[in-house]
Amino acid sequence: MTEATTAPAVAEPVSTTDARVARAIDLVWREAELLDRADYVGWNELFTGDGFYVVPIDPDTDDFENTLNMVYDDARMRELRVGRMTEGYAIAAVDAARTVRTVSRFVPESVSDTEVVLRSAQVLIAYKRRRHDIWAADLTHRVRLAADGPAGDRIALKIVRLVDSEDAVPAAGFLL
């Protein structure tokens, strides 16, 4: 395995133009667009089989298993969630807000030839019934780079840390 470089420690920061980082950013942007299009089946295919999708409440914890989260999905729960979002029984999903999200402020946390950990900012506007809600969050993506090219790159971990995770947020019919 290639030696990992870490930013933003004292070491030389890795540029977002680094080819490996650029692949991770491309994947994060593709993911964002799939979510805005509510293509949840396509979205779930971007995850590894052992991947986790997490929306924590506690801003300081990484021990998601032992704390209450808004979302803590392994492959099984993601599959069920995609079913819920697409099957047509969930009235919140049927009448969901339309969303547009911008993901930017990318900072590579660690980079190797097989894995990139990327931090970013997400600003999402959700529109429903004459009301716009703002959902601001720090994202972390752990992206596994495929040996045979970008088409096989997958998300092994996505953490969405809402700025207001400890406050009351609207109940949502979409995914962050």
Next chain:
Amino acid sequence: MNQYIDDTAPADLVAADRVAGRLYTDPDIFEREMAAIFETTWVWVAHESELATPGSFKSTYVGRQPVIVTRDRKNNLHTMLNRCRHRGASVCEKPQGRANGFTCPYHAWSYGLDGTLRGIPYPDGYEGVVEKRDLSLRKLRTESYGGMVFATFAEDVEPLADFLGDAKLWIDRFMKQGGGYPIKVLGKHQFRFKGNWKIQLENTTDGYHFPIVHRSWMASVDAETADMMSFMTDPDAITHDLGNGHSVMQMVPEHADLDVDDGSEPLQGRFDDLAAELSKSFSDTEVRRLLRAMHGTGFNLNLFPNVAMSSAFFRVLRPVAVDETVIEHIAIGPDGPSELDPLNRERLRIHEHFQGPFGFGTPDDAEGWDRVQRGARAEPAMPILVNRGSAREKTSAEGWPTSHVTDETGMRAAYNQWKRMMRDD
């Protein structure tokens, strides 16, 4: 007559089996409710496990008024307005934590855990002007039952135990889901919806909506859990009006009292791995007792006006405006040795599955409530019906008006109390 301007006394808008739609939409009624209900009766503020040790505190609200709940060095619980007596600044902006007291950030007036004013900087300007003992944080009466802590602005209201009345039996039963251990708070979800608080109050005693609104959740759980919640045609699934606005809805009557177990009920297969893990530390009897309570008790206890003890969690409502309400879904589990951690992890996962802003249940509830608020703006004098099952309601041996779990007995109980409290006289 313009039906959006109506001088009818609020209490007259509630009949035995229907209420006017304007109860959800009229800002004047909302203001009166804050005074006549939320600043008059007992309002739930905390579970004792949130204030486990001396020096712990929690920020919350009684109605719209911000309060701090504390446990002082002598182990007494206090509820105090979160407002400095000098110029009104909030003295605490942390949701919970531990402290020796509270110091106002503006001019550094400092208060003890019991609200006593301890210090005023540069006190010479106050010589002959104020007495510190007159300027404690404004305190609310605080009493607890079964670990549930309530506060009230009303000095002369009945003791909490009297207000809870027959609900106390059901609080005792609810706490048995600790499986021999006390209950502790594990975490909480919070979300807001654009609707009146009473829409939520009704919902916790609304068995009728469950298979319709929660079809998506039902489709995502194992067959045993889905079967457990299939109470629509179960004649033993009943709701009691317990008096004072409180009611209990028994979805799974065989789990009403978790101490009653003839051993015939198989444990759910989904907990096999957990059972094996727990069996390393606990006896078979203890494991069975703990696992039978994984989904909590078999009922929702709805306490007027702001808290429900619902299966395996607390549901707390906070009115913000006539058309805005904040809800907390508080996860709970047994408070015992670390060998219980795998069990509490599983309880957290069960809670996440249904509850919270991204759960498989809550968003659908919230959509239903949003739609009630939007629809109720049409023809505000038109009644909201809470008459389901009123012709089959009977009195139980305990003297409680009782009907099927899908009936609206619990809502009628709550509105009856609302009507009593909203009377002008």
